[in-house]
Amino acid sequence: MAQDSIPELAAKELVDNALDASGECKFGLDDQGRLYVQDFGNGLDGTDADIGDLFSVKRPLSSSKLLRLPTRGALGNGLRVVAGAVLASDGELIVKTRGRALRLRPRDSDGGTDVEHIEPWNGTGTRVEVLLGDSLPINNGALKWAKRAMRLTGGKTYKGKPSPYWYDADSFYELTQAAGTRAVRKLVEAFAGCSGAKASRMAAQFSGSSCESLTRDEAESLLDEMRDNSHEVQPKHLGAVGPMAFPDAGYARDVGTFEAEAARGCTDGTIPYVLEAWATNADEPRIEFNVNRTPITAEIGMSRCMKHKGDYGVMGCGLSSEHGHTALPIKVGRGREFSIVMNVITPYMPITTDGKAPDLSVIQDSIQGVAEKAIHRAKRRQPGNGREVSQIAVIREAIPAAIDKASGQGQYRYSLRQLFYAVRPEVLSALGIEPNYGYFGKVVTDHEAETGGDLPGMYRDDRGTLYHPHTSEQIPLGTRSVEAYKRPEWTFNKVVYCEKEGFFPILIDAHWPERHDCALLTSKGFASRAARDVLDLLGDGNEPVKFFCIHDADGPGTVIYQSLQEGTKARPGRRVEIINLGLDPAEALEMGLPVEPVEKKARAVPVADYIEPKWREWLQEHRVELNAMDTPTFLAWLDAKMEPYAGKLIPPQTVLAERLAVDVRGLIRQRLVDEAIRAARVDEQTEATIASLQRQIERVETRLLRAVEKDLAAEPVHHWSASVNDLARTLAAIRRRKPNG
8 A cells, every 4th residue: 555545544444443333423634634533432441551552553453353244344453553654654643532531652662552641531432533744644635535434334234243154164263263262152152043052052062171272173163063053144134335325326236145265174154245336427437446334445446448448347356357357347338437336245355365455356246247237227317308207206306415405414314204394395396286295205115115225314203112021111113212222131032013002001010021021012003114123133133032913803903914024115024923913803703802894995995915805805894903802801812822932031051150140249249349338438538538628619619600601612512510520520539638647
């Protein structure tokens, strides 16, 4: 890499780390020319010295980074690169996190880093500020790669664990050696499908052994057994950025796998990938390539072929034609030129022999096909002549600009209704009609289904609730809550979806969820996107869980179950089986429940496909609600439905043992802390110290209001309590004077 590219690389690496930490960040150049990158996560763990070690040139590659995942920062080199750039240019590095600001000085002598505590810091997350020396100036051009990384933050991401199929014998052996003294079982349970009792069984032959003690043959044998106990992850589950990263572009996507051959063992790796391409008109051919949502730093180029003027040739990163030429041909046709952005999401990307560039030859057939599809779709997006403009076309054409307006150019999230009001003037101007919000929502849903992803940054209002047994948590179901959702460990092994939220208080008061270790889920009628996403999240986890649905004995009720299992335009079908518990028409009549007539309409009542013809006809005129049951009848009915699936949740022996150890340690620690507090007369000493500081406290009180006003004027996002807390920290740091004597 050229020296003048180092500032671009440092900025990109810091942005990648920030996006890993919290999914979003802000960055730029401050008034002093410093590059700053700030995330909104929980801050950096550890002491000042620990943070210095993170930003050290000598920092070793951690074994966690050898766990292959389709995420940014797969090599774990980012902070080391930044420290190296600061060291090489005699620059400056400041890290602000968890209440303090630190100045870091990387050392040339041994690769370590000195740390100096500068001042308190009241910001959130972590902020890194970098000023490189005169030899490596940072300017707005140095933010090019960082801006590209930010464009690729949307869409779906992989939430699971690494798969044993993603390793060949050599790379898995390398992982075991990097894991050092870690117990073999601990490494095994880090993989998808290998937790709990499975992990104990697979690691039993290595009981008491460390990972680094395994031979190559033992590591390969363990890898084979882990594969036998797990399933391959389908490539489509790796996620995708989606078309709205570049909303004006032609978009195409492909999924597949490639083999990673073992050099010394017999077990090869099967590596899944998702490849995306966005094509737009350009003045000249241009290509940008990204791996796991971040730009590659290796050179890759695209230009017109000399012999075949209707083709582009893509060069670099191991690409070649089937005839051995040093360029991969892309059919584009004569005439207009295109710019192509490509992104591959994969848990592992091999590198070329020079050790720097990704070896894209393993997916070059997909690159060729996806690029050509994206260009073809970019051509189709060009405006035609004399065609009638439809409301759908106007809405879809207006969506990208409306997203920018509703989100403040991507700074904030926005709702579907805000998007509607941003699109509304375009419909009025083009067609002279008032758009309907319900119709608009359907157009957006169809658009998302066709493009393969949700609109970036849009949230949908909460609709429905998820109730956790034993914790009594009630989580409102909406875009934001589902994005942040994390299943409590070993708390429930069943989930019942009910179309009526009104049954929740009945079931909760009767402690029904706790008796059955069953979570309750509703979205008031048809399952919302958020409810479907929660079901998939729970189904993708490593703990066993069964899913059930109860509904009215009417046409819409049967469709509620069918669409929950099979999916809709907005969401594909569930990846888990959902068991239909009814209420079915036949059992409703057998129970003697009141039957209601169905209001006559021009259209037939929709009925699910699984309903027999005679009941399909019956449901055109009749219905029975779950609410027709009184509470004792409803509880008895639901208990009987769950009887074939009865059984309390009992975690594996290893989980029970770990919990026992944690509880014993916690109780002993609490007892020792309580005894130490009593012995040290902490309350007594606290009051004595407060008394000795009374004069200083009173002086601070006289300027407290002005200090808070000044702080909030400088940092309006802060709460007043942060300013008071800073002053309290200063006072608390003053040592109590001991009396002479």
